[in-house]
Amino acid sequence: MHPTNLQTTENRELVISWSDGVEATIPFRVLREGCQCAGCNEKRVNPPEKPVGLPILSAAEARPLTIEKMHPVGNYAYNIHFSDGHSAGIYTFEMLRNIGEACAK
Numbered sequence: 590m591h592p593t594n595l596q597t598t599e600n601r602e603l604v605i606s607w608s609d610g611v612e613a614t615i616p617f618r619v620l621r622e623g624c625q626c627a628g629c630n631e632k633r634v635n636p637p638e639k640p641v642g643l644p645i646l647s648a649a650e651a652r653p654l655t656i657e658k659m660h661p662v663g664n665y666a667y668n669i670h671f672s673d674g675h676s677a678g679i680y681t682f683e684m685l686r687n688i689g690e691a692c693a694k
């Protein structure tokens with residue numbers, strides 16, 4: 590099972606066409622939040638303390654989230670570069686498939 594086509598929509602979603610004909614639509618935000626890199630997992634286990642007052646976002650974080658590029662990792666995954674500067678995530682085909690199925694519900 591592998592993606593045969595990747596497209597992005599104006600609504601900031603990734604549309605994945607799979608080799609078995611299934612098509613999945615996943616919002617960029619869901620992909621970003623599902624990142625399984627060491628840094629994101631660490632934040633999930635030990636969330637940083639909420640700052641008092643207004644959070645200060647960097648310019649990149651304040652822009653609407655988009656995917657800047659995706660490139661294949663071997664023949665089993667994609668590395669996704671997000672517009673907020675985060676690019677450590679490796680999304681295996683299995684993960685993308687599971688996320689897509691969760692989004693379809």
Ligand SMILES: [Zn+2]
Binds near residue numbers: 624629675678
């Ligand atoms: Zn991450």
